[in-house]
Amino acid sequence: MKKKKRIIEELARKYRDGAIPPCRHFGECGGCLFQDISYENQLALKEEYLRAELGGVCDVKAVRASRPFGYRGRMDMVTAFGRSGLRKRGSYRRVVDIESCDIMQEKSNTAFMAIKPLIAEIEDYDYLAHAGYLRYVVLRQGMYTGELMLNFVVASHENRLAGLIDALPEGVDSVSLLLSDGRADVSFGEPFETVRGGTIEERLGDLRFSIAPNSFFQSNASIALPMYEDIRRMVRGRTLDLYSGVGSISLFVAGAADSVAGVEVNPEGVAMAERNREMNTIENARFVRADVLDYLRECDERFDTVILDPPRSGMHPAAAALLSRLAPERIIYMSCNPSTFRDDLGALAGYRVEAFEAFDMFPQTPHIETLALLLRR
Ligand SMILES: C[S@@+](CC[C@H](N)C(=O)[O-])C[C@H]1O[C@@H](n2cnc3c(N)ncnc32)[C@H](O)[C@@H]1O
Incomplete structure (x- = not known):
């Protein structure tokens, strides 16, 4: 490596x-x-x-x-240290507060910008001290369908996102809460509450594919x-x-x-x-x-x-x-x-x-x- x-x-x-x-x-x-x-x-x-x-x-x-x-059909935005975004270049311990991401698809960018102030209201998760609640916001989007999924990866089996969910912008097709309560820093988890949809679709050629919160897609x-x-x-x-x-x-x-x-x-x-x-x-x-x-x-x-x-x-x-x-x-x-x-x-x-x-x-x-x-x- x-x-x-x-x-x-x-x-x-x-x-x-x-x-x-x-x-x-x-x-x-x-x-x-x-x-x-x-x-x-x-x-x-x-x-x-x-x-x-x-x-x-x-x-x-x-x-x-x-x-x-x-x-990109998937972006994993880490929420830690009062920021939501991506890790700093060369440093696992620091997070850059992302305003917009040029490799992410446009609809995902717009949705992320719309929910950022709401994310800031929720207790985030300090992955160094292993304390807190919201670990990741994962955005997944079908390039050929435009369907959009938001997964909130949280550290405890509770929904503390009511305010955020009520204020979600139009056009979000799937919203799930995933539980990740271990020490491993991962952006997937056990889905324990489906707020909307639960899956999105992507189209490749003549075929349609359903994608669930944790399933791999190119x-x-x-x-x-x-x-x-x-x-x-x-x-x-x-x-x-x-x-x-x-x-x-x-x-x-x-x-x-x-x-x-x-x-x-x-x-x-x-x-x-x-x-x-x-x-x-x-x-x-x-x-x-x-x-x-x-x-x-x-x-x-x-x-x-x-x-x-x-x-x-x-x-x-x-x-x-x-x-x-x-x-x-x-x-x-x-x-x-x-x-x-x-x-x-x-x-x-x-x-x-x-x-x-x-x-x-x-x-x-x-x-x-x-x-x-x-x-x-
Ligand atoms: C690069 S993805 C490819 C997925 C699929 N071919 C596609 O194009 O969407 C690799 C896949 O291998 C699966 N996988 C990893 N290790 C495996 C193993 N030892 N046995 C079976 N599947 C495995 C993962 O869960 C993941 O879905």
């Missing part, structure tokens, strides 16, 4: 070109690191970084551009859509989608596959995937709640294609070995972390990289999303 940080810092120095950051919080806020680099140069920087990381194993070409601003739908279209072109036959979340990839590609089985550890994700399957009337997909490692240990089915979209930590090494034993013809690997992707490729020695592409899922930040098609040697 340290090596990656050093390379990124060196590349940022090389590509920094005096672009004028549009956001008033740039420099202080830890959310964006690249607003003083033109978007063209950000893409060149990421391409060079990927060459350094993956040059020997993948044919790295230009990184596919996205919307440079206003793209952060930038404008680039997830072309990635999913690529995945659909790569899929053949009986397909297994590992780390399937709310089933978005499984359902998106189902029309190109004989059948799809999605595997996901989060029960809420599996329930939403099942609901999404029904909502889109897809007959040839099914979802299993399981840890990928346990599923692969038990699996005695044959699959032609396996799709992988693991969390940043990548696959468990034992899971890569079991997958090799399952021996699908093709593996489609979507990754948000080039380092763990490279490690996993090393463990999948029986496969060669047939195609590779990178996508700028997270403009203004060092993060990159990649997609690879691996074929059995």
Whole structure:
């Protein structure tokens, strides 16, 4: 991780070109690191970084551009020390009071600005002393539906938000209170009160997806859509989608596959995937709640294609070995972390990289999303 940080810092120095950051919080806020680099140069920087990381194993070409601003489908605003916003650059202990965020979608920005004075009335949570009430305000927005969700992550099982909730602006489709009473600083929790809605929808192509407070959904739908279209072109036959979340990839590609089985550890994700399957009337997909490692240990089915979209930590090494034993013809690997992707490729020695592409899922930040098609040697 340290090596990656050093390379990124060196590349940022090389590509920094005096672009004028549009956001008033740039420099202080830890959310964006690249607003003083033109978007063209950000893409060149990421391409060079990927060459350094993956040059020997993948044919790295230009990184596919996205919307440079206003793209995020989820922002987690921390409420602590009398402020609500994002962590200060380089400091976990300090919070920058955010007035507006240029990578957040416009409707979310407007809603956040409207509720900020109301948030200030509520006791926040000191995550260093572990005392207080309101820990996070999470804003989630469907890019193609405009539907907006607000989740209030609180430290005790009580609703102290009545005044705020009464004054919520128009156009907020879902409002939930989530309980997070542990010491871990997390922006999700057990939903214990649904004030409005409970879910929002996003649309990708012809499909609709329901999203619940804790379920994962790709952060930038404008680039997830072309990635999913690529995945659909790569899929053949009986397909297994590992780390399937709310089933978005499984359902998106189902029309190109004989059948799809999605595997996901989060029960809420599996329930939403099942609901999404029904909502889109897809007959040839099914979802299993399981840890990928346990599923692969038990699996005695044959699959032609396996799709992988693991969390940043990548696959468990034992899971890569079991997958090799399952021996699908093709593996489609979507990754948000080039380092763990490279490690996993090393463990999948029986496969060669047939195609590779990178996508700028997270403009203004060092993060990159990649997609690879691996074929059995
Ligand atoms: C990067 S997300 C991908 C979600 C989905 N493919 C999508 O596009 O929306 C990773 C998902 O893997 C799930 N996950 C993490 N570790 C897992 C494990 N060991 N077994 C099964 N699922 C896991 C997470 O809950 C999350 O939904």
